[in-house]
Amino acid sequence: MKTDLLRLLSGALVAAALATSGHGYTYILNSNTNLPVKWPDGTVNLRVMLGTAPTLIDGTNYSTSADGAAKTWNALLGSIIFQSTITTGTPTDGRPAGGSRANELAFASTIYGKDFGEKTLAVTTTWREGNTRIEGDILYNSARTWDSYSGNLRGSGTTGIYDIHRVTLHELGHLLGLDHPDDPSDDNTMPQTVSAIMNSTIGNLDTLTMDDITGAQNLYGPPGPPENNNFAAATAINNLTSSGSVKYTGFNTLATKETGEPSHAGNAGGHSVWWKWTAPANGSVTLDTRGSYFDTTLGVYTGTSVNALTTLGSNDDLQNDATAHVQASKVSFGATTGTTYYFGIDGFDADTGGITLNLAFTASGGTLATITTQPASVTVTAGGSATFTVAATAGSSTISYQWRRNGTAISGATNATLTLSNVTSANDAGDYTVVVMTEAGMVTSNVATLTVNAAPVVTPPSTPSGGGGGGGGAPSGWFFAALSLLAAARLLGMAPASRFDGLTALSESKGNR
Numbered sequence: 001m002k003t004d005l006l007r008l009l010s011g012a013l014v015a016a017a018l019a020t021s022g023h024g025y026t027y028i029l030n031s032n033t034n035l036p037v038k039w040p041d042g043t044v045n046l047r048v049m050l051g052t053a054p055t056l057i058d059g060t061n062y063s064t065s066a067d068g069a070a071k072t073w074n075a076l077l078g079s080i081i082f083q084s085t086i087t088t089g090t091p092t093d094g095r096p097a098g099g100s101r102a103n104e105l106a107f108a109s110t111i112y113g114k115d116f117g118e119k120t121l122a123v124t125t126t127w128r129e130g131n132t133r134i135e136g137d138i139l140y141n142s143a144r145t146w147d148s149y150s151g152n153l154r155g156s157g158t159t160g161i162y163d164i165h166r167v168t169l170h171e172l173g174h175l176l177g178l179d180h181p182d183d184p185s186d187d188n189t190m191p192q193t194v195s196a197i198m199n200s201t202i203g204n205l206d207t208l209t210m211d212d213i214t215g216a217q218n219l220y221g222p223p224g225p226p227e228n229n230n231f232a233a234a235t236a237i238n239n240l241t242s243s244g245s246v247k248y249t250g251f252n253t254l255a256t257k258e259t260g261e262p263s264h265a266g267n268a269g270g271h272s273v274w275w276k277w278t279a280p281a282n283g284s285v286t287l288d289t290r291g292s293y294f295d296t297t298l299g300v301y302t303g304t305s306v307n308a309l310t311t312l313g314s315n316d317d318l319q320n321d322a323t324a325h326v327q328a329s330k331v332s333f334g335a336t337t338g339t340t341y342y343f344g345i346d347g348f349d350a351d352t353g354g355i356t357l358n359l360a361f362t363a364s365g366g367t368l369a370t371i372t373t374q375p376a377s378v379t380v381t382a383g384g385s386a387t388f389t390v391a392a393t394a395g396s397s398t399i400s401y402q403w404r405r406n407g408t409a410i411s412g413a414t415n416a417t418l419t420l421s422n423v424t425s426a427n428d429a430g431d432y433t434v435v436v437m438t439e440a441g442m443v444t445s446n447v448a449t450l451t452v453n454a455a456p457v458v459t460p461p462s463t464p465s466g467g468g469g470g471g472g473g474a475p476s477g478w479f480f481a482a483l484s485l486l487a488a489a490r491l492l493g494m495a496p497a498s499r500f501d502g503l504t505a506l507s508e509s510k511g512n513r
Contacts, residue, residue, distance in 0.1 A: 027178060027215070041080060058148045077216060078251070108139040121144060147164070166197065170198060178198050180199060217354065224254060226255050235274070235275045236276055242441025243363045249355060252355060258307075262299060262301070265314040284332065297346045367397040368394065371391070383423070387417060388450075394438045401413075
């Protein structure tokens with residue numbers, strides 16, 4: 001076992017302004033594995049023994065202000081939660097064998113008999129077994145004046161009034177496993193300038209920053225399960241289409257294991273996530289989890305169902321690789337053009353945290369195609385035809401093509417020219433690309449858009465409205481009446497001329513109805 005007494009220094013050493021430079025978060029590490037020391041999934045109980053009087057500047061008391069800091073962290077984390085119990089008592093030294101296994105927050109005049117030092121406001125102790133934290137206490141220097149407020153610090157040195165809320169945010173960060181990002185003495189790194197509540201000196205910053213949050217989520221994940229929790233929802237790796245390498249990050253916190261899923265590297269795990277990649281060419285692949293924040297297991301598979309996969313390789317630890325953390329995983333395999341490979345990552349004995357997945361591919365010979373003429377956008381009228389064309393070179397390598405509409409492959413569209421007939425807006429309009437492939441990999445063209453305009457509607461000439469004399473317009477009521485009379489006359493045997501005379505007579509008498 002080991003204890004690390006990590007100090008937050010007083011405002012006398014605060015910088016006036018801090019500029020962010022990338023990420024700065026650092027961790028309390030197990031030197032044997034080079035992995036962070038963190039809590040197992042679940043509840044971390046806190047005994048808050050800071051007192052419930054007096055009422056402080058922001059309306060809280062010492063204990064409720066500290067509990068508020070714990071709740072701030074809780075809203076950002078996935079796999080653990082702080083559970084505060086406000087009580088009374090004296091903190092118990094964790095040094096005896098096994099420790100008290102109680103995580104206590106209390107004012108103290110010494111660090112279990114050791115002097116706080118001139119400028120130390122508070123410390124957090126770390127007790128661990130392997131990579132697992134088992135206990136930690138937060139002790140606040142009772143020689144300082146404490147209150148709870150937001151905004152700029154109120155004084156400094158021995159006369160300053162110190163905000164217990166922001167100090168607790170910082171110390172709970174240590175309890176989570178974060179170290180001082182601006183202090184090179186913590187992990188032998190170069191000094192960093194970063195905006196973070198976890199900096200080694202107290203300042204006017206009174207809230208968590210993205211650097212603090214990202215650092216903690218690398219250990220415990222964000223709230224909610226990851227999107228690639230299930231095999232069917234594997235994250236597609238689409239940006240490795242020729243020789244090269246890519247890096248993906250994610251989490252397996254709050255992930256689950258599916259029924260029938262294989263145990264990667266023979267370990268049951270319990271929190272697996274998935275990626276998938278389709279080989280653009282024949283070649284060799286190396287896959288590893290260097291940079292992950294927990295003890296990983298890794299498996300590579302082919303197949304379409306999680307309960308019927310073919311294992312190509314799996315690994316737990318890189319113990320024989322002197323350049324790697326011993327608890328990262330690595331698999332190498334030969335890839336075949338067009339085959340989709342699935343990569344499952346879990347934690348050894350259900351461990352969880354932030355994942356880094358590194359994928360490197362080397363194609364076996366051939367020349368990658370170069371597109372010399374990109375397909376151009378086309379606008380046509382519905383019912384017409386549209387043609388897209390691409391031109392590419394690849395030396396002596398054989399070129400093949402696959403056209404896509406809105407990202408989906410078009411069946412049978414495997415030539416340099418794509419012709420569409422009798423196009424419609426519903427079935428054909430959209431964005432078209434073509435994937436140009438050789439044995440060295442594949443290249444995707446620029447997007448060409450097909451716009452389908454509606455065919456013009458032919459409208460018959462309109463007929464003028466109005467009654468007799470003009471020879472047009474809709475028939476009026478008297479016209480239908482005349483036709484009725486004409487039909488009656490025909491039945492009575494009248495001559496065709498009589499039918500005509502009768503119509504005229506009706507017209508002349510229209511106004512006398």
